[in-house]
Amino acid sequence: MHATVIENLIEKFEQLPGIGRKSAERIAFHILEHMSKEDAVSMSNIITEAKEKITLCPVCQNLTDTSPCKICSSPKRDNSVICVVESPEDVSAIEATNEFNGLYHVLHGSLSPMDGITPDDIKINELLLRLSDSTVKEVIMATNPTVNGTATAVYISKLLAPFDVKVTRIAHGIPIGSDLEYADKITLIKALEGRQTM
Amino acid sequence: MHATVIENLIEKFEQLPGIGRKSAERIAFHILEHMSKEDAVSMSNIITEAKEKITLCPVCQNLTDTSPCKICSSPKRDNSVICVVESPEDVSAIEATNEFNGLYHVLHGSLSPMDGITPDDIKINELLLRLSDSTVKEVIMATNPTVNGTATAVYISKLLAPFDVKVTRIAHGIPIGSDLEYADKITLIKALEGRQTM
Numbered sequence: 001m002h003a004t005v006i007e008n009l010i011e012k013f014e015q016l017p018g019i020g021r022k023s024a025e026r027i028a029f030h031i032l033e034h035m036s037k038e039d040a041v042s043m044s045n046i047i048t049e050a051k052e053k054i055t056l057c058p059v060c061q062n063l064t065d066t067s068p069c070k071i072c073s074s075p076k077r078d079n080s081v082i083c084v085v086e087s088p089e090d091v092s093a094i095e096a097t098n099e100f101n102g103l104y105h106v107l108h109g110s111l112s113p114m115d116g117i118t119p120d121d122i123k124i125n126e127l128l129l130r131l132s133d134s135t136v137k138e139v140i141m142a143t144n145p146t147v148n149g150t151a152t153a154v155y156i157s158k159l160l161a162p163f164d165v166k167v168t169r170i171a172h173g174i175p176i177g178s179d180l181e182y183a184d185k186i187t188l189i190k191a192l193e194g195r196q197t198m
Numbered sequence: 199m200h201a202t203v204i205e206n207l208i209e210k211f212e213q214l215p216g217i218g219r220k221s222a223e224r225i226a227f228h229i230l231e232h233m234s235k236e237d238a239v240s241m242s243n244i245i246t247e248a249k250e251k252i253t254l255c256p257v258c259q260n261l262t263d264t265s266p267c268k269i270c271s272s273p274k275r276d277n278s279v280i281c282v283v284e285s286p287e288d289v290s291a292i293e294a295t296n297e298f299n300g301l302y303h304v305l306h307g308s309l310s311p312m313d314g315i316t317p318d319d320i321k322i323n324e325l326l327l328r329l330s331d332s333t334v335k336e337v338i339m340a341t342n343p344t345v346n347g348t349a350t351a352v353y354i355s356k357l358l359a360p361f362d363v364k365v366t367r368i369a370h371g372i373p374i375g376s377d378l379e380y381a382d383k384i385t386l387i388k389a390l391e392g393r394q395t396m
Contacts, residue, residue, distance in 0.1 A: 009245065048242045
């Protein structure tokens with residue numbers, strides 16, 4: 001027996017990823033009870049503003065409010081290396097390491113014949129366009145180690161064969177800090193296969 | 199190295215209860231990547247609309263978009279019983295049981311001398327006003343079974359002594375479906391004290 005407006009607010013938050021009914025209620029009541037009117041208006045504005053201002057970078061296809069994006073336009077980045085990822089979240093995760101200084105390419109998904117996602121549905125052609133001159137020397141396939149992610153990496157690496165670029169795949173193995181005995185079989189096999197001289 | 203607008207969006211969601219940095223990022227990217235522009239605008243509008251339209255019911259102090267609220271104005275509710283709770287969420291929880299047909303009174307907090315919350319800071323006077331005629335026969339204290347909630351219940355029950363109303367407290371005991379051996383001591387004591395003839 002919530003007021004209709006409250007019910008609408010709860011339902012909006014319930015649609016967000018990771019938010020169930022109970023969390024959505026908690027958030028809605030927080031906004032109504034504890035958030036100042038200014039804060040609520042500012043939250044509302046930032047949602048529409050973000051949606052209006054954020055577009056895909058014409059070069060790397062990452063989400064951006066400049067064109068090209070900050071990473072693509074930075075003179076400090078090494079433009080001979082492109083790291084191919086599935087989503088903008090993956091770019092954030094790699095950037096957070098502060099260890100990669102090259103450029104990115106965001107596919108916005110992975111090939112999935114079961115779900116009808118074909119090469120034309122993700123940003124593969126945009127990647128090929130970036131290889132038209134000989135600036136890029138290496139393409140790192142950093143798609144997820146899932147069936148679809150791996151298939152996508154293999155598919156793209158074949159497409160890249162005619163180009164004069166080195167195509168690499170990020171390493172798979174035992175995550176740091178975890179316990180060998182709890183690793184799954186496939187990870188263990190990959191870790192053995194990928195062993196390196198100490 | 200998020201675009202400023204994306205960072206602002208993430209920070210807004212991070213301020214909500216139960217949402218950490220990672221969830222806020224996930225929600226922000228969901229809005230930017232997967233939500234339609236119409237849905238985002240609608241979400242933005244509902245936040246400001248809710249904040250504008252929702253006020254406190256002049257009778258029970260619950261959040262409402264009508265005045266008085268739907269419960270207070272319903273002819274089907276028993277207006278001789280008032281259930282006193284700390285927050286609008288508590289009203290939702292009790293309404294969800296479909297077992298209570300009386301009215302509510304929302305205190306918007308509990309007495310907490312440590313945090314400087316005195317009787318004037320919560321809606322106690324508004325409760326007393328509702329007892330001015332002799333319609334109300336019973337007031338059920340359903341504040342939380344915490345130190346502050348219990349103190350609030352005791353404080354209010356003393357204030358109500360001069361009025362011709364029965365003051366009751368919701369039962370405390372072993373929750374249904376749980377295991378006796380894992381109940382804490384105080385709950386177990388309350389369960390024994392509150393035993394009833396079978």
